[in-house]
Amino acid sequence: MRRGSRAQNPEPMAAFDFGRKLDQVTLDALVGREYHLDMRAAIEGGWRLFREHAGEFIGFTIILFLVSAVSSLFSNAGSLIVSAIFSPLSAGFIIATFRIMAGKEFHFNDLFTGFHHFLPLLLAGLATGCIVGAGFLLLIVPGIYFMVSYLFASAIVVDYGVEFWQAMEISRRLIGKHWFGLFGFMLVLIVINLLGLLALGIGMLVSIPVTSCAMAVAYRGVVGEHDGEW
Numbered sequence: 001m002r003r004g005s006r007a008q009n010p011e012p013m014a015a016f017d018f019g020r021k022l023d024q025v026t027l028d029a030l031v032g033r034e035y036h037l038d039m040r041a042a043i044e045g046g047w048r049l050f051r052e053h054a055g056e057f058i059g060f061t062i063i064l065f066l067v068s069a070v071s072s073l074f075s076n077a078g079s080l081i082v083s084a085i086f087s088p089l090s091a092g093f094i095i096a097t098f099r100i101m102a103g104k105e106f107h108f109n110d111l112f113t114g115f116h117h118f119l120p121l122l123l124a125g126l127a128t129g130c131i132v133g134a135g136f137l138l139l140i141v142p143g144i145y146f147m148v149s150y151l152f153a154s155a156i157v158v159d160y161g162v163e164f165w166q167a168m169e170i171s172r173r174l175i176g177k178h179w180f181g182l183f184g185f186m187l188v189l190i191v192i193n194l195l196g197l198l199a200l201g202i203g204m205l206v207s208i209p210v211t212s213c214a215m216a217v218a219y220r221g222v223v224g225e226h227d228g229e230w
Contacts, residue, residue, distance in 0.1 A: 019120040019163035022170075030160075031173045035222045037181045039188060042221065046214025049100055050206065056096070057209035060111045064089060064208070087125035087154060088114035093212035094155050094219075095230045101220060102227065113230065120157045124164035128153060148183045149175050155219040159228040174222055185218060 022030070050057055067089065071082045091114030099106045114121060128150045135143030152171040156162060162170070175182045189211040196207025 017119065019117070019157060019161055019167075021166055022160060022162055027170070030223060031170055033174070033222075033224065035178070037178055037185060037218060038221060039181075039185050039218070042185070042214045042218035043188070043210075045217035046210045046212070049097060049213045049217070050210045053096070053100070053106065056108045056111065057093075057213075058205050059108065060092060061205050061208050084122060087121040088118050090114070090212065091117065091121055091154050091158050093209060094158050094216045097213045097216035098159065098220070098228065098230045101217070114158065116229070117157050117161070120162070120164040120167065121154055124153045124157055124167055127164060127168065144183075145179075148179060148186055151175060151182060151186065151215065152219050152222070155216060158230055159223070159226055161229050189214065
């Protein structure tokens with residue numbers, strides 16, 4: 001796979017930028033795109049990416065586990081810490097997948113560059129959590145609908161550098177075209193992680209990065225190629 005130079009990337013966003021809005025032409029082209037979701041190709045792609053960079057992905061997943069464990073020691077404050085940093089941290093899998101698939105140079109520290117999009121990722125995570133939570137209180141079905149509809153919100157923030165609400169709406173409109181297919185894909189990823197959990201929890205060191213990369217591969221198949229700020 002060809003590897004490009006890091007210097008060719010656009011300048012990253014500042015951590016506390018809200019993000020920009022896409023112009024109407026770009027927005028219409030993006031949400032009007034037709035696509036076919038290939039679940040098998042996405043999962044196989046996630047597995048291949050994991051195998052190629054297993055050390056980096058396992059090490060990063062351990063860091064995620066440690067952050068969650070340490071945060072849990074601080075009661076309510078811990079949950080706020082997790083909410084504040086988990087979305088930017090987990091976006092590291094998305095960025096790694098984008099860079100590797102584009103043939104760009106990839107290093108372990110790239111997994112932490114989700115913090116370049118800190119504010120929109122944080123707001124997208126909080127807004128999604130509130131909407132999905134409220135949906136589950138309303139007879140569960142609305143919660144499931146929104147949980148699936150916003151699957152690509154973080155990837156869109158990272159890929160296009162947009163503000164959180166537009167990213168959520170783009171995700172909802174794109175996924176709405178094949179909602180049941182994405183719902184089935186999400187269920188498969190959940191099952192993979194449950195199997196990882198059953199393997200004494202250690203299996204999640206593999207299942208979490210594999211499924212995270214698979215989600216990013218699926219996203220790229222939906223929106224097509226794009227040289228973003230990653």
